Amino acid sequence: MTLPKLHVAVLMGGWSAERPVSLMSGEGVAKALESKGHRVTRIDMDRDVALKLAEAKPDVVFNALHGTPGEDGTVQGMMDLMGLTYTHSGLATSVIAIDKELTKQALVPHGVPMPGGRVVKCAEIHERDPLPRPYVLKPVNEGSSVGVAIVTAEGNYGNPIAREAKGPWQEFEELLAEPYIRGRELTTAVIADKALLVTELKPKSGFYDFDSKYTDGMTEHVCPAEIPDEIAQACKEIALRAHRLLGCKGTSRSDFRWDDTQGVEGLFLLEVNTQPGMTPLSLVPEQARACGMDYPELVEAIIAEALSDRAAADAARTSRAS
Template identity: 75%
Template structure:
């Protein structure tokens, strides 16, 4: 099996290792993503090796000797450049973004530094030591506190005037300040939750649409993302066409500036009272979830791409990119 350069052709049935699980906070979600992807790719006729990542993952991948790795990990170390660097050293093609992109995109402050100069609006804010929070508020309330390099809204807290955490925050109050030495403090942006998925193919990069996330109580945190029935997805979002167009424009710009590959998802808050000036990018996720509740498969389906085809598109893009890197190195 393969072409003249020794790489599988796009029409070949592939041996794909699906890397999932691991030990991050998002382990269970990664297992759901990974098993969903594995089932979908098997339905397309590919041979699948499922790997629940442990410390021996390099040896297990080497033993399996797949044509390509589908990286279905979420969080550290699968999304922060660590696993990507390992796969680069092994010269194994893998899905989603590369080392440098992963390092930057998982760090919310680095992401701001990369995107804002390229015209992508993001909230202001600064890094604070958690110890400082017990002395004074870093920003006027309401404000948001979040870990600098976690995904899926893990550890996010909104501090309001009537928060039960005290003013200033009481050291014993439950919150991310008990888990992380440093946090990113941002102004709270009122309004609606929107998100846009982007996908790459040999034909170029395109946005798949805009979804609004409607939450009855609270905000779009980890629990709301992955608990069925906690969040209503409106796809396509019922928003003005100019806002939808801006969402797609910013998502593609973020994808390209950061150097994302395969697929990404950019999340927004939109204050509709401020119109176009009220749209702010919160983050770009380089390895968005692929669970049954996930947003990328949902938007892809609305765009006419069924889930198994979406998974295969991501795999074929990984092979295309790896083949180009090989050709460039040989050339």
């Protein structure tokens, strides 16, 4: 789809823990669009976001928000009510995908391999471990590895976990507890209903946390990953299946852990990110570039799908009315 010159509102910032990442993503997107001759209105989301969008009257909104409320269906519902065309996934998909437990309920019955575990009240973990160690504790609805803790057999947070130990239990009322999967960190992007490549992430220290993701030099990206063909193919098949089952639009990124001693049986999907980062260190632009698509082309491809979906929806409504 060849794009005409458009007026695009780039929605960025907000007030989630991922605000700095969103600002970097949004500015990158805005500059890419301007390089292609589009008119851009930058909107740093605040409580007056609906008024700002109404005043801007864009042809399309590029949603570069990360975390809540820009990725959990809240902003999507607002834009639906306003009749705006916007990029990335819609309300229902966003509500499910931001919630790791709802994502499991949507995908596991369809054969998508995901870790077991359960949601626990933080008060409980100071009395007893919810799972055998080692295990992982993470917020149910945050991205970018915000608030993730790995609880090891050595009792790095105390045994049981001490209330005064620094960790996500001090910030959230409940957490998702999952078995720790040893091995390697892999990720696959889907753009316009096509799985791209597999990237392996090798943090220089610790695990692939927020700092490792967004600090230059802290993580080595191996793209494409140096893994057996059957694992690469499994990652792409699972990522595309999850993208379709959840109803994702534009682009998504599926994150995996792979226990390389177990072959394909050791591969588990951790989560599906419906609005992956678009920063200089982000994984989706990197995979797109490795497939021959530069950054401005990637941005336009995401917008093109949003416009195509809107045109199809309008045509369907017209057909039903006639």
